[in-house]
Amino acid sequence: MxxxxxxxxxxxxxxxxxxxxxxxxxxxxxxxxxxxxxxxxxxxxxxxIPTKALLRSAEIMDHANHAKSFGLTLDGTMKADVKxxxxxxxxxxxxxxxxxxxxxxxxxxxxxxxxxxxxxxxxxxxxxxxxxxxxxxxxxxxxxxxxxxxxxxxxxxxxxxxPRALPGIEPDGKLIWTYFEAMKPEKMPKSLVVMGSGAIGIEFASFYRSMGVDVTVVELMKNVMPVEDEEISKFARKALEKRGLNILTEAKVTKVDKAANAITAHIEDKSGKVTQITADHLISAVGVxxxxxxxxxxxxxxxxxxxxxxxxxxxxxxxxxxxxxxxxxxxxxxxxxxxxxxxxxxxxxxxxxxxxxxxxRKIPGCTYCNPQVASVGLTEAKAKEQGHDIRVGRYQFNANGKAIALGEDNGMIKVIFDKKTGELLGAHMVGAEVTELIQGFVVAMNLETTEEDLMHTIFPHPTLSEMMKESVLDAYGRVLNA
CATH class of the missing domain: 3.50.50.60 (FAD/NAD(P)-binding domain)
Incomplete structure (x- = not known):
């Protein structure tokens, strides 16, 4: 040859x-x-990869800011050196x-x-x-x-x-960023508008909020992370808002005015009302x-x-x-x-x-914001839309010993089964380390595991993974620790 x-x-x-x-x-x-x-x-x-490195820094910052709740005292003020x-x-x-x-x-x-x-x-x-x-x-x-x-x-x-660009709101690398510029800021902004709440938008919104930035997220659809199960999306939104994110759904950025060192975003809600938000930068995260x-x-x-x-x-x-x-x-x-x-x-x-x-249907999706979101298979709405008679199980992090010990007890696991066959149709999670947990359900779906198989699987204690089994048990009225 x-x-x-x-x-x-x-x-x-x-x-x-x-x-x-x-x-x-x-x-x-x-x-x-x-x-x-x-x-x-x-x-x-x-x-x-580099975004996960940034988010790791953000995670450590979050833990440091709550060190007192773990019985720890940090001398001085925790600061991020952006460089x-x-x-x-x-x-x-x-x-x-x-x-x-x-x-x-x-x-x-x-x-x-x-x-x-x-x-x-x-x-x-x-x-x-x-x-x-x-x-x-x-x-x-x-x-x-x-x-x-x-x-x-x-x-x-x-x-x-x-990155996809919207006409009239094209990234310029200075005031309007894509994820390229958002990943390597020369200095930490004081305020940001994030346009789009998919995985990219929410991860950057979460990172910058952890770094003390005033962040507003604008999403065209009804829910943040709109591909996720609606119940999980609503749970995540409450958690993100509790952290201080300002989230506007059913809204769109119609125009961006540029000044020397700031932007003003014109935001139109579903009723047609337009408000203006001025920030240091706008991150365009409207897809690729x-x-x-x-x-x-x-x-x-x-x-x-x-x-x-x-x-x-x-x-x-x-x-x-x-x-x-x-x-x-x-x-x-x-x-x-x-x-x-x-x-x-x-x-x-x-x-x-x-x-x-x-x-x-068996491709997992993960969003590494705080709290994390992960899912595989059909949402509850999609399962019903496809004609499945379903059983739904849920389990809250605040009933799990390991989550409480970690100080990460705000989360939820939701599973969806076909009532007739016991087939696992979907699994949806929000909370600490769910991006690592989701693969257990992916393997189960790939092996065509039924609810009985999962119920008879021994999960180690104390772990976050125990919640996966409890959510399955809940779908069948057999939950043990709730």
Whole structure:
């Protein structure tokens, strides 16, 4: 095989791309990955990982501010050094960025540095990287290939997504921020307006509130985190408002006036009344859109819909030999969905027996605000809408010994079962560490576990996980500790 010829070329080295490349190499396929900005993609460098580092700093700040409730006294005032907080976050990303490079070498995957364009099925041209959306652009790692023509029988597009901008409220990097700027402030603002209450918006709202910033969240829909179960959303809203967040739902930012060092957001409620809020910055968190431009998709006739590439259950597009995975292939736009989607795609290509399309009902969602929110499967409303006769179980954190001992007793777990079959249809949580707990229910759903299986599972004591079993017992009138 020629030096520039491969079995598989993957465009994009985010979680979907690099995991797919590793699985391809494990299956004996000659593999290359193309990257134009930074190994690890947005998730590792500017998304999932560095935001969690920021939120960890916020969590410690929250605990310190309530040290007296734990019988502890801190000398002096707890202050956040914004430069050090940001530096720690960037350091975490840098460490993992280097780890991806190591994994590419370990698995003998060629890294091609540049910007790829599909010229025909089985061929790409890699040119110099255009100016990136994110600064600074990482230099090409040692040992990478560069510009040229490369061929592969299978080409997988994994180019991810970028922040969506609303007309007239476009981010400018100074007063109107996306998550890129919000992640590395030069100084801590005194006030913020956050436009959008999805995972990105609420996580940044939570972080900045912990740092003492006056935060107003504006959400178009009826509830914050509108994809979540309504009961969980309402619980989370009360907890967030108790922490001092100002939350406006069924409202929209219609206009933003800019001054030298501040913005004034014009906010219209459902009745049409307009109010104005002045703040240091506005964070635009109204979603993301797939990076489908300048790839040559139109030339080859690859079908797209609403800014994403259309695929089947195995990542195949309508053009033979071209595939897509991750954010660029549509929602839910989550790193773990991208990884699993990529593994399904490459195993199908390699002819691995027993490969099944992804079941989107079993993809967990997590929001790392304070309190955390996590869910999988159908909400109560969706379950009813689909015609299920359901049983619903609930369990409050304030009845759990471990939660009380941790001083984290504000939370709730909710489970939804099909009354006839005992099938677990959905699980929804709000409270401390629920992003770690949710996987127990994901495994249960994947194994088609019934309520009886869960009731007969022994959970360790004292743990937060005990609440998972209690919520199941509650659905069947058998709760023990409430």
């Amino acid at each position: 020629a030096d520039n010829a491969y079995d598989v070329i993957i465009i994009g080295s985010g979680p979907g791309g690099y995991v797919t490349a590793i699985r391809a190499a494990q299956l004996g396929l000659k593999t290359a990955i193309v990257e134009r900005e930074h190994l690890g993609g947005i998730c590792l460098n500017w998304g999932c 050090d907080v940001v530096a720690r976050s960037r350091g975490v990303s840098a460490r993992l960025n280097g780890g991806v490079g190591f994994l590419m070498k370990k698995n003998k995957i060629d890294v091609i540095w540049g910007e790829a364009k599909l010229t025909k099925p089985g061929e790409i041209v890699v040119g110099k990287p255009s100016k990136p959306a994110v600064e600074p652009q990482h230099p090409a790692p040692k040992g990478t290939k560069g510009e040229g023509i490369y061929t592969a029988k299978h080409i997988i597009v994994a180019t991810g997504a970028r 859109q797939g990076n489908i431009e300048n790839l040559g998709l139109e030339t080859l006739g690859v079908k797209t819909d609403r800014g994403c590439i259309v695929i089947d259950g195995y990542g195949k597009t309508n053009v033979p030999g071209i595939y897509a995975i991750g954010d660029v292939a549509g929602p839910p736009m989550l790193a773990h969905k991208a990884e699993h989607e990529g593994v399904i795609c490459i195993e199908k290509i390699a002819g691995v027996p027993g490969v099944h399309p992804m079941d989107h």
